[in-house]
Amino acid sequence: MPSIELSAGTVEYEDTGGGGPVVVLIHGLGMDGSLYRKVVPELSRRHRVVVPVLPLGGHRTPMRPGADLSPRGIGRLQSELLERLDLRDVTLVGNDSGLFLFAAARSRDRIARLVISSCEAFENFPPGLPGKAVSLAGKLPGGLFPVAQALRVPALRRGPTALGRMTKRPVPDEITEQWFRPLITSRAVRRDLTAYLRSARPGDMLDAAEGLRTFDRPTLVLWAAEDRVMPPAHGRRFVELLPDARLEEVEDSRTLIPEDRPDAFVRAIEAFIGPVGRGRRARGG
DSSP: OOEEEETTEEEEEEEOOSSSOEEEEEOOTTOOGGGGTTTHHHHTTTSEEEEEOOSSSOOSSOOOTTOOOSHHHHHHHHHHHHHHTTOOSEEEEEEEOOTHHHHHHHTTTTEEEEEEEEEOOTTOOSOHHHHHHHHHHHHSTTTHHHHHHHTTSHHHHTSTTTTTTTOSSOOOHHHHHHHHHHHHHOHHHHHHHHHHHHHOOTTHHHHHHHTTTTOOSOEEEEEETTOSSSOHHHHHHHHHHSTTEEEEEESSOOSOHHHHOHHHHHHHHHHHHOSTTTTSOOTTO
16 A cells, blocks of 8 residues: 655555546544445546545554644645645545545645535534544543453444444444554554544534535535434535535435445445546546
């Protein structure tokens, strides 16, 4: 997997290369780019797909000590990645974590379209029971260590304070093992996630949404109809907030739509991008 040196440290990313419009996929907390493993092969048939591994607990390379890993700092890191890879006319897609909303507001000159997919938003931050549980642990001295060690047990990874409420179909054990292994084994990765959790504030996602009030790029709000962590009403709220947005609800799915309904996820994104420019060569690659 290639990597790039950014201001906070080394960030790994997947890049399918090739022609076609650029799609950047942003994962959530405690995960890596394999959240999109069912999606990338299909999207890459007609698009260049870039999937960074953000320092949210599933990353293998720790960030520099003292790096700004606040919600805004990680938003800036995403913007920096777009700039350093010279990605333009990007369709920016985020699921679970809402930090990509900060990047969308900062980098609108590079973004052609935005896909907001079942993510933390508005007052729901930290989101639901899983978010509140890990946030509380991160604020206690050494609190992430026992949480991380508990995640060695597959049944606990499928529990309600971890991934249990986020999918209708259990994520395979080998994938959740990959997601949580850095957090379990690396003190420096736990340090990074702790820095994020301690810097996050309840109003951060309200600020992120407010920053999009003048975001005039076409936006698809793709929300899971059965979401138990990210309120479906927030999808409708985004449509009211953004100047050029439409809502599509995904049936038979909870938060992690790329896990539960990768077919619907790909179909919606491809229809949103449309046939215009499918033969164009993406810049920066």
